[in-house]
Amino acid sequence: MTNNATPVRRSGRRTVIFDLDGTLADTSGDLIAAANACFAALGHGEVLDPSVDQLTAFHGGRAMLRLGFSRVNGGAVNDADIEREFPNLLIAYEDDIDRHTRLYPGAMEAVARLHDNGYAVGICTNKPEGLARLLLTRLDILGHFTSLIGADTLPTRKPDPAPFVAAAQGAGGDPAHALLVGDTETDRKTAQAAGVPCILVGFGPEGPGVSRLEPEALLDHFDDLDAVVARLIG
Incomplete structure (x- = not known):
């Protein structure tokens, strides 16, 4: 399910930044x-x-x-x-960081399609960077993301916009032409602070209840991500 927000038009390389826990993977x-x-x-x-x-x-x-x-x-x-x-x-x-953790269906296929379509792709998480890097390595997906910003990478963490900006820049993208894919109020506030659109997943820990946060779009499955991203940032 998505809403009908007006697409945001900006210049620069298009960038998609993902949260990790509850967005890309059920940890x-x-x-x-x-x-x-x-x-x-x-x-x-x-x-x-x-x-x-x-x-x-x-x-x-x-x-x-x-x-x-x-x-x-x-x-x-x-x-x-x-x-x-x-x-x-x-x-x-x-x-024992990856015993029960599972990627959400279609997550990495969606990331691959974003790469193929020319988007810069990175991760901004409030998990400590070392643990995030370890988990991504264990899941064998670290190389699919050009940047990784964790809770302790910078002096501040989400919902401060600085980690999001650093993730976009580290991915080789333009923070002014980017969006954040997440699952919580923290992600919503981060996107608002950065002045960028936010996509919240409806299959994360809170489920469709995240609609109360009024993101620019809600995502029911990663199969739909391409169309939502294109609508929001071109």
């Missing part, structure tokens, strides 16, 4: 497994559910820890507990 299973490893080591067992808590996984490691500790502590959360366990979560995630 929630491995993220939740890493958080559960922390709770299991503390003697609590598997506190988080890969299905029920999928959306929380895409809000980051601290969000998962906060939810888990609230469950085991009857709603009480100590920030010190979260900060103590966060490095352990990252270690657990790095050790």
